[in-house]
Structures are given as C-alpha cells and as structure tokens.
Amino acid sequence: MYLASLAEHQEAFIFAIKEDGALIRIEHLTKIYQTPSQQVLALDDVTLSIEKGEIFGIIGLSGAGKSTLIRCINMLEKPTKGSIFVDGREITALAKRELRTERQKIGMIFQHFNLLSSRTVFDNVLFPLEIAKVPHRQARARVYELLELVGLSDKAKVYPGQLSGGQKQRVGIARALANNPKVLLSDEATSALDPQTTSSILKLLKDINRQLNITILLITHDMNVIKQVCDRVAVIDNSRIVEIGDVLSLFSNPSTAISKSFINSVVKTDIPEDLIHTAQVPQGQTTRLIRVSFIGSSAGEPIISSMIKKYGIDVNILYGNIDRVKDTPFGNLVLELIGDAGILDQSMAYLRERGLEIEVL
Ligand SMILES: Nc1ncnc2c1ncn2[C@@H]1O[C@H](COP(=O)(O)OP(=O)(O)OP(=O)(O)O)[C@@H](O)[C@H]1O
Numbered sequence: 001m002y003l004a005s006l007a008e009h010q011e012a013f014i015f016a017i018k019e020d021g022a023l024i025r026i027e028h029l030t031k032i033y034q035t036p037s038q039q040v041l042a043l044d045d046v047t048l049s050i051e052k053g054e055i056f057g058i059i060g061l062s063g064a065g066k067s068t069l070i071r072c073i074n075m076l077e078k079p080t081k082g083s084i085f086v087d088g089r090e091i092t093a094l095a096k097r098e099l100r101t102e103r104q105k106i107g108m109i110f111q112h113f114n115l116l117s118s119r120t121v122f123d124n125v126l127f128p129l130e131i132a133k134v135p136h137r138q139a140r141a142r143v144y145e146l147l148e149l150v151g152l153s154d155k156a157k158v159y160p161g162q163l164s165g166g167q168k169q170r171v172g173i174a175r176a177l178a179n180n181p182k183v184l185l186s187d188e189a190t191s192a193l194d195p196q197t198t199s200s201i202l203k204l205l206k207d208i209n210r211q212l213n214i215t216i217l218l219i220t221h222d223m224n225v226i227k228q229v230c231d232r233v234a235v236i237d238n239s240r241i242v243e244i245g246d247v248l249s250l251f252s253n254p255s256t257a258i259s260k261s262f263i264n265s266v267v268k269t270d271i272p273e274d275l276i277h278t279a280q281v282p283q284g285q286t287t288r289l290i291r292v293s294f295i296g297s298s299a300g301e302p303i304i305s306s307m308i309k310k311y312g313i314d315v316n317i318l319y320g321n322i323d324r325v326k327d328t329p330f331g332n333l334v335l336e337l338i339g340d341a342g343i344l345d346q347s348m349a350y351l352r353e354r355g356l357e358i359e360v361l
Pocket residue numbers: 033034035040041042060061062063064065066067068069221
C-alpha cells in the first residue's frame with residue numbers, strides 16, 4: 001500500500017519534471033544599489049534558467065555580483081528590474097505573506113555558517129521548523145533524520161563553538177534542508193574550509209542532490225568547486241553573465257578570457273618556457289605546437305598513437321595531465337608535431353574528427 005502510493009507519487013513527480021524543466025527562471029534581472037554617494041550596478045540584464053535536479057554553479061571574481069544574484073533569488077534584495085520565477089511562481093510579484101511560504105522552498109547555506117551560538121546543534125536544526133510551526137514531535141523526528149543525513153547524530157547536544165568548520169557547515173546544510181526545500185542555494189559555502197573538508201562537503205551536496213533530488217545553485221570564485229560537483233556553470237563578470245554551458249564544454253572550450261583564467265587556475269595549461277624548444281626539423285618539414293583536450297571515453301583510447309601510425313609523423317610530448325570534471329575523466333596534452341605541412345593539417349583534422357579539441361599554440 002505504502003509502496004504503491006510512493007510509486008504514484010514518483011510518477012507524478014516525473015511528470016512534473018517533463019512539463020517544465022526549469023526550477024528557477026531569471027529574466028532580464030538588473031540590480032542597482034543606491035548609496036548616498038553613488039549608484040552601483042551590481043547585476044546588468046541577467047537571464048538564466050536552472051533546471052530541476054541539476055547542480056548549477058555561478059563563478060565570478062570578487063565584486064562580480066554573485067551574492068547579489070543569490071540574494072535576489074531568495075528575495076533578501078529587491079531587483080531593480082526583471083523577474084524571477086521559482087518552481088513556476090513569479091516570486092518578484094508576490095506579497096509579503098505569500099513570499100514567506102514560497103521562501104520555504106528555498107534553503108540557503110553560507111560561507112560563515114551563520115549558526116546560533118547559544119543553541120545546540122539540535123536546536124539550530126530545529127529552528128526553521130519552529131518558525132514554520134511544525135508540531136513539536138514531528139519536528140524533533142525530522143531533526144534526528146537530518147542529523148543522520150549529514151553524519152552528525154552524535155553531536156546533537158553540542159554547541160557550535162565545539163565543532164570544526166566542516167561540522168558547522170553540515171549543521172548549516174541540515175538546517176537548510178529542514179523544511180524540504182526544492183532548491184538549495186549556497187554562497188561560497190566551502191570558502192572557509194580546507195581543500196579536504198571542502199571535498200567532503202561537496203560530496204555531501206552531491207549525495208543530497210542525487211538522493212533527495214534537490215536542485216542546487218552554488219556560487220563560488222573557486223573553479224575547483226565547479227569542477228568537482230557542477231553539471232552546468234555560468235560565468236559572471238562585471239555584473240553580466242558572459243558564458244553559460246555544461247562544465248565539460250567550458251573546460252574543453254572556454255570562449256572568454258575570464259573563463260580561460262578560471263580554468264587555468266585548476267588545469268595547468270601553461271607550458272614552461274624551456275620546454276618550448278624548436279626541434280631539429282629535417283629539410284622540407286615543419287612543426288606545429290598544439291594542445292589537445294580530451295573528455296570521457298576518448299581519454300582511454302589510443303588516438304594519438306593511431307595518428308602517428310596513420311600519418312607517419314613525429315610527435316614530441318611536451319606536457320600532459322589527466323583530471324576529473326565531476327565524474328568524467330578530462331585530459332590535456334601539449335604536443336609538438338613534426339612533418340610535412342599538409343600531412344600535419346591532415347593529422348590535426350584526424351584528431352578533431354575523433355572528438356578531440358585542438359588548439360594551435
Ligand atoms: N548593500 C550594498 N550597497 C551598495 N553596494 C553593494 C551592496 N552590496 C553589494 N554591493 C556592490 O555590488 C557589487 C556586487 O557585489 P556582490 O556582493 O554581489 O559581489 P560578489 O560577486 O558576491 O563578491 P565576493 O566574491 O567578494 O563575495 C559590488 O561592487 C559591491 O560593492
């Protein structure tokens with residue numbers, strides 16, 4: 001009986017996903033802060049759609065407008081122009097009381113955790129349930145469930161001051177999930193943590209996304225965060241979105257200088273000067289220095305050696321690395337090709353035909 005109704009429920013849910021994929025739709029959003037001395041344009045005509053079930057990242061430098069964007073989505077800031085839809089409702093058009101209900105669909109986690117220091121871990125997670133007037137017994141059961149989910153069942157009675165940064169953020173995550181939100185917003189939630197703790201928090205977010213089907217929108221200045229968990233990413237620069245796409249495409253083919261600099265911060269692509277030597281080129285032959293990026297299954301195929309055999313050219317490997325973008329292998333090779341100019345062009349075309357990105361350096 002219970003299983004049957006659960007299955008029905010899931011079917012209804014899947015239907016809902018098909019009907020409208022976007023959970024958050026932002027249309028022509030502009031935000032201007034008015035200070036006594038000046039106007040600050042923090043967001044300039046931002047249009048963006050975040051699909052149900054995805055982990056969407058927004059990356060930008062300090063002052064780019066990231067926090068402003070997230071604060072507009074949960075209506076802590078009022079947009080100057082434009083509209084925002086969350087789960088089909090235009091939240092920018094709601095009255096205060098309706099807004100309070102709609103806000104329960106949105107959970108939020110912060111860089112500095114924002115826990116109440118005078119309340120225990122248990123009471124911190126209980127807090128949003130008290131505000132939502134959830135009956136006490138039900139609320140307590142929910143808190144135990146959430147602490148179990150974030151791996152802190154044994155810390156229920158402890159105060160935040162007795163926790164590590166990573167544990168504090170786990171409490172923050174449990175609290176954000178208390179009212180079963182549809183979307184979790186994260187503003188630099190791992191910026192105050194060391195790389196290892198960051199990875200464990202990101203893994204928790206990935207599990208929450210998969211198991212509870214909660215959409216996650218996270219904001220960061222750290223490309224490592226994007227690389228580890230995001231499906232899609234938007235790059236924000238000077239108040240505007242300058243690039244949107246799936247993370248793998250961004251890594252293999254960034255189209256703006258700012259995206260390239262973010263990628264360079266995690267994937268080393270600069271070749272040391274002393275490696276760029278000119279090989280002794282036989283008469284009538286020439287060289288090409290190329291960067292080859294490969295993604296997913298092609299990372300395991302011997303494409304380069306097939307090319308060498310097929311075209312009979314010489315190849316000098318100057319640099320190589322392999323990494324992971326979310327769950328997909330992603331690699332980079334810098335090669336010097338030596339041979340007849342026409343044959344080199346054919347060799348590069350061969351690599352491109354096999355789905356590799358080639359950049360001539
Ligand atoms: N309340 C405010 N009043 C006036 N200007 C503001 C206010 N909040 C933000 N700004 C300005 O708006 C711009 C965008 O700020 P925002 O906080 O959104 O940037 P951010 O991308 O989150 O930066 P960071 O990575 O440093 O957190 C900045 O120029 C900032 O100075």
